[in-house]
Amino acid sequence: MYDSQLDAMIKALASGRMTPPFDVAKQFKQKRINSLNRALGCTNVFASASGNFPLTDSNATFTTYTKPLQRDVIVMGCSLMAADERQDNRITGEFRVRLPNPLEHLSQNYIFPALGFAPATYSVLFPAPFILKASEQIQVDFGWNAPQAGEPLTTGRVEIVFFCASVKDCFDQDDADLFDRAARYVNETDYQRRVLLNSATQGSIAVTSQTDSPFLGGISNMVVYTPPGISSVAVTKGTLTSSETRQADVPLLVVGFSTAACGESIRITDTGTGYSFTQGDFIYSHSLFYPEEFIHSLYRGPYYSYFRLPVPHLLRPGATLFTEHLATPEAEQDPFNPEYLVWECITP
Amino acid sequence: MAIYNEIFDQCFRTLQGTGNKALEGYRRTRYNRAVLALRSQNYFLSCLFFNESGAAGVTGVDRTLPLERPIIIRGGGTNAAIIGNNAPVVDAPSRGSINIKIFRSGSNRAQLSLESMLSTQFLSCGAGQKWEFDWPIPWVLDKNEIIQCNFEQASATDNTDQYYAVNFYGVAVDPQLRCDPSILEDVKEQILKTPIQKPRYLHLKTDQGAGTIVLPTIGSDERAVANTIEVPEHMLILGWRRVIVGMGPHTGAWTPTNVRLVVTGGKAFSRVEIPVHGFEYFTTPDNATFRFAVPHFLQKGASLSLSITSTIETLDEQYMGEIELLAVSV
Numbered sequence: 001m002y003d004s005q006l007d008a009m010i011k012a013l014a015s016g017r018m019t020p021p022f023d024v025a026k027q028f029k030q031k032r033i034n035s036l037n038r039a040l041g042c043t044n045v046f047a048s049a050s051g052n053f054p055l056t057d058s059n060a061t062f063t064t065y066t067k068p069l070q071r072d073v074i075v076m077g078c079s080l081m082a083a084d085e086r087q088d089n090r091i092t093g094e095f096r097v098r099l100p101n102p103l104e105h106l107s108q109n110y111i112f113p114a115l116g117f118a119p120a121t122y123s124v125l126f127p128a129p130f131i132l133k134a135s136e137q138i139q140v141d142f143g144w145n146a147p148q149a150g151e152p153l154t155t156g157r158v159e160i161v162f163f164c165a166s167v168k169d170c171f172d173q174d175d176a177d178l179f180d181r182a183a184r185y186v187n188e189t190d191y192q193r194r195v196l197l198n199s200a201t202q203g204s205i206a207v208t209s210q211t212d213s214p215f216l217g218g219i220s221n222m223v224v225y226t227p228p229g230i231s232s233v234a235v236t237k238g239t240l241t242s243s244e245t246r247q248a249d250v251p252l253l254v255v256g257f258s259t260a261a262c263g264e265s266i267r268i269t270d271t272g273t274g275y276s277f278t279q280g281d282f283i284y285s286h287s288l289f290y291p292e293e294f295i296h297s298l299y300r301g302p303y304y305s306y307f308r309l310p311v312p313h314l315l316r317p318g319a320t321l322f323t324e325h326l327a328t329p330e331a332e333q334d335p336f337n338p339e340y341l342v343w344e345c346i347t348p
Numbered sequence: 349m350a351i352y353n354e355i356f357d358q359c360f361r362t363l364q365g366t367g368n369k370a371l372e373g374y375r376r377t378r379y380n381r382a383v384l385a386l387r388s389q390n391y392f393l394s395c396l397f398f399n400e401s402g403a404a405g406v407t408g409v410d411r412t413l414p415l416e417r418p419i420i421i422r423g424g425g426t427n428a429a430i431i432g433n434n435a436p437v438v439d440a441p442s443r444g445s446i447n448i449k450i451f452r453s454g455s456n457r458a459q460l461s462l463e464s465m466l467s468t469q470f471l472s473c474g475a476g477q478k479w480e481f482d483w484p485i486p487w488v489l490d491k492n493e494i495i496q497c498n499f500e501q502a503s504a505t506d507n508t509d510q511y512y513a514v515n516f517y518g519v520a521v522d523p524q525l526r527c528d529p530s531i532l533e534d535v536k537e538q539i540l541k542t543p544i545q546k547p548r549y550l551h552l553k554t555d556q557g558a559g560t561i562v563l564p565t566i567g568s569d570e571r572a573v574a575n576t577i578e579v580p581e582h583m584l585i586l587g588w589r590r591v592i593v594g595m596g597p598h599t600g601a602w603t604p605t606n607v608r609l610v611v612t613g614g615k616a617f618s619r620v621e622i623p624v625h626g627f628e629y630f631t632t633p634d635n636a637t638f639r640f641a642v643p644h645f646l647q648k649g650a651s652l653s654l655s656i657t658s659t660i661e662t663l664d665e666q667y668m669g670e671i672e673l674l675a676v677s678v
Contacts, residue, residue, distance in 0.1 A: 041364065074359040107549035108577060109560075112670050116589045127586055127674040128355040128547035131362060167363035 001346075004031050005191055012190075019190045032186045035312075036348045039253055040179055042165045042311040043275065045073055048283045049140055050159040053093065061143040066162060067279065068135045073164035075132050076310045077125035080113045081287045082158050095160065098139040103130060110143050124163065125310075138162060157330040161287040163310040178316055182251040182348045192346045195252060197245040199223065199323055199341040206338035207231050215338075222338035223261075223325055234334040239327040243341055244271075245320045254313040254321070256344035261285040263331035264339075272319025282326050315345065351381070351586065351643070351676055355545050362544065375539050382535045382678045385584055385645035386527050391419055393516040394622035397446065397499035404504040412516065413619055414492045419518040421495075422641045423483040426467045426514045446512050449498040452489065466502060467512075489518065513623035519641050531582075531647065535678055538582055538648075542677060548583070550576045550673040552654045560670045563658055570658040574671070576651045582678040584643035585652070589672045617644075621657055639674075646675070 008028045012020040020028060051064040080095065094110035106126065111117075117124055132138065140160055171179060198221060206218030209231040215222075223243045225235045259266075265282035269275065288307045315321065321343055327335045358374050361367040395410035426448070447464040489495065497514050552574040554561050563570040646652065652673065 038360075042360070072363050074356060074363065076356070104546060104548065106547060107551065107672070109549075109551040109553065111549060111551075111672060112560075116672075125352065126547045127549070128352055128545055128676045129359050130547060131359050131544070165360075167360055169363065169365045 039312040039314045045164040046278045047162045058144045065137045071166045076129045078162045079124045081284045100136040165311045195345040197343040199243040225337045231337040235327045237329040244322045248315045252315040252345040257307045259341045260339040263333035264335040265326045265328045269322045272316035385643045388642040389520045392618040395497035395514045397512040399510045402505035402508045406501045408499045411494045411496045419520045421518040424516040445502045447500040447502045451496045453494045546677045548675045552671040574654045583646045583675045586674045587639035
């Protein structure tokens with residue numbers, strides 16, 4: 001869509017106006033409506049599975065399964081994250097993905113995940129998507145293998161998240177109404193706009209970790225764990241907090257996600273539909289977003305400012321995105337307190 | 349991503365219940381892409397500069413091998429971008445930096461650059477140019493033409509025996525589809541049999557390598573050959589991912605160039621072994637994979653093999669590694 005909009009804008013300026021010529025506008029609007037249709041027809045499903053090596057032995061293995069889903073989904077890719085997020089061994093061991101019949105194993109060998117499945121920083125997509133039938137499970141085997149032999153072993157929790165999309169075969173009345181409203185918005189506007197939705201703990205006061213003094217204007221604009229007013233003290237494992245965006249005033253296509261989180265798990269709900277992206281599970285926030293890139297350890301990744309959702313999510317007007325944040329008991333690092341969480345959206 | 353999106357669309361339509369409507373078009377696309385892959389050949393070319401002393405001011409010249417057919421140069425990269433151990437983004441990392449001039453042969457040819465430029469300025473590193481293998485415009489290198497690189501060590505390295513390489517990636521296209529006609533019939537049959545293409549990771553592994561690539565010992569000029577399984581159906585190789593062979597996950601990509609590879613088996617990707625790091629820098633960090641411009645066609649029952657030779661630079665962590673080929677059934 002970026003190129004299409006740029007093209008339309010260039011043609012508009014070339015014709016000496018701010019709005020694109022009629023035929024260009026018509027074509028561009030049709031594209032926007034098509035992508036709206038696709039966004040309404042797809043829903044993000046983040047299916048996670050986790051486990052840990054039973055002992056620090058290079059022959060250790062373990063197997064984990066995704067939960068059976070209620071619908072057929074398209075599986076697009078996966079990311080892996082280990083509990084110890086502080087070190088460059090944050091993804092430990094190797095894994096292989098075994099798919100139910102009639103699908104074939106993705107790989108006959110174990111795969112070292114760091115380059116391809118590091119969350120957000122690198123491409124997490126498989127060479128091609130595949131369909132996983134409802135009630136089927138994906139089996140994931142983890143093992144310490146070469147080339148990791150000789151590397152430090154840990155028995156920390158390891159999590160794999162599969163990025164899936166479910167597809168609607170028809171729209172119900174609510175969907176059809178929403179589509180009409182969004183299509184009307186498309187027809188009334190020349191271009192799409194970028195909208196950032198900040199997610200914050202309501203009524204919270206964000207303070208600096210050095211002096212515990214409040215940020216200027218840091219009221220209800222960041223994610224804050226209790227006790228409020230203190231960030232120099234580590235958050236107790238298992239502490240839960242929540243954050244919520246403002247209400248969407250027009251239909252919005254949610255395309256990305258960014259957080260400063262460490263050592264926390266999250267689950268995300270669309271309050272308009274009650275839909276949970278993670279099927280009610282908590283997943284490591286870094287399985288979606290990791291601000292460092294793996295090749296140059298400790299370099300904050302300038303390459304991805306946010307995690308791009310596998311398929312855009314259509315947020316209804318009046319709805320919010322509600323996120324629960326759990327200071328993960330198994331994580332080595334404590335959550336940042338306060339931290340930020342931003343959703344990137346575009347208008348239809 | 350074109351293949352990925354096509355397959356996603358077909359998955360989407362299948363779940364939406366409209367898959368049959370578009371099936372014919374999807375099959376045609378699959379067949380056409382298989383024919384394109386059969387017709388095309390991916391090529392890697394390389395120019396090398398070896399600075400034994402590591403001192404600044406040392407110069408060198410190298411040329412790519414002439415090919416007997418025209419080749420579309422898609423892009424290129426060098427390993428000389430970020431090779432300092434602790435200061436990967438400064439102008440003079442501990443592995444030094446180099447100036448490069450790139451010419452092509454033939455009279456009256458437009459040159460890539462007439463001036464000597466710091467390698468990071470236009471080939472890699474992200475300083476002046478994105479980490480990218482796709483140059484903005486491809487250009488055609490005619491048959492028997494060569495590309496010449498003039499190297500000049502711009503700042504001294506901390507170590508001796510430093511390799512620098514500029515790799516080029518291109519695609520040759522056969523005007524005649526010279527393949528056994530039965531392959532095309534086979535391809536058609538496979539397309540009819542499998543409604544949606546399937547993804548697969550193919551491993552390159554040495555014997556007794558525990559599923560990975562292991563050189564006999566840590567040292568220079570150590571050699572190993574790795575093979576994939578014989579694929580059970582016609583596959584398209586879209587690209588590869590590599591880890592550790594000369595690039596530990598902990599110390600990162602600033603480990604210097606120390607391994608070369610060539611993929612062979614059927615059509616060769618390269619006539620000679622080439623320093624692989626010239627590719628790595630363009631597979632990271634936002635791509636994760638080196639993706640071919642045109643997929644490589646791997647016939648049913650065939651396998652790919654790879655030969656690796658260690659060079660004489662820093663030796664740690666170069667004795668093992670892993671290469672996965674990203675594949676999709678035809």
